[in-house]
Amino acid sequence: MKSKGYILAVDDTPASLRLLTDILKAEGYEVRSAISGELALYAATAQPPELILLDINMPRLSGFEVCQQLKKQPQTREVPVIFVSAMSETVEKLKGFELGAVDYVTKPFQREELLARVHTHLELHRLRHRLEEMVEERTRSLMESEAKLKTSLLDSISAIAATVEMRDPYTAGHQRRVAQIAKAIGGELGLPEHQMEGIYLASVVHDVGKVKIPAEILSKPGTLNELEFALIKQHSQAGYDILKEVNFPWPIAQFVLQHHERMDGSGYPHGLKGDAIQLEARIISVADVIEAMASHRPYRPGHGIEAALKEISDKRGILYDQVVVDAALRLFREKNFTF
Secondary structure: OOOOOOEEEOOOOHHHHHHHHHHHHOOOOOEEEEEEEHHHHHHHOOOOOOOEEEEEOOOOOHHHHHHHOOOOOOOOOOOEEEEEEEOOOOOHHHHHOOOOOOEEOOOOOOHHHHHHHHHHHHHHHHHHHHHHHHHHHHHHHHOOHHHHHHHHHHHHHHHHHHHHHOHEEEEOHHHHHHHHHHHHHHHHOOHHHHHHHHHHHHHHHHHHHHHHHHHHHHHOOOOOOOHHHHHOHHHHHHHHHHHHHHHHOHHHHHHHHOOOOOOOOOOHHHHHHHHHHHHHHHHHHHHHHHHHHOOOOOOOOOHHHHHHHHHHHHOOOOOEEEHHHHHHHHHHOOOOOOO
């Protein structure tokens, strides 16, 4: 039977390493084991895996240090790392993500949860590389078979978006609805078709970085604490990191990075102001607010479209680009746009 993928499992406790290895092998994965950080670095460098499951609390070389070194080496920089650790504090998870990990599984883990996260990140890793190949193919062939390639590009983008929605079912369809609104705003502003294509594709994956956020935080019904919100805020940077190596015809990774920046500099991750924020990101941010406020969430019912329009109108020129807001208001109030 063909292997589902090549995984490196790292844990300094033999029993834990054996359990992890047995679970993965039973599911059809090819697994290589390492019982120390030093052996993990050697194995990963000698034969880079598709995914690494990494314990944190190990002697001599901790999982955090191993991850840091992996991200410095060209041959292992892009390999997704999932921490599997008994360290369960939010501050530790935050450190793991800051070092470049894609996920964090707390011991003792559920077999089904572990396998679901392994599958999700392997698929995302493969889809991203497939996307890179497709963009390169598009560049080589220029205008030849352009319509077919556009469809394939959208299909791959949509597959990445679906990966996020698998982990956050409460916002299923959110990215596509934001894309519909953002493209309509672009049309109302009279932007050229090529520019609106970039806005649409960036909108479809604007929350792809949420794949790095623990599922229990994404679907938490109550108010997030400060550290949990700090994790949520990482999704813009995480989305940029996922998409930055793909040579799109548009700077899509930048649009994703900036979609939570605000005109007065109060946004994140870099506190950009005014025209320092790209127009496409300003459009996506307004579309994102409209859809998010109008729709239901696990922690509140939907506020409705009028409340969403009042929010962007009240903050026009403060948080949101006034020209973009005016275009959105015309769409909904004068032209009866729906999504």
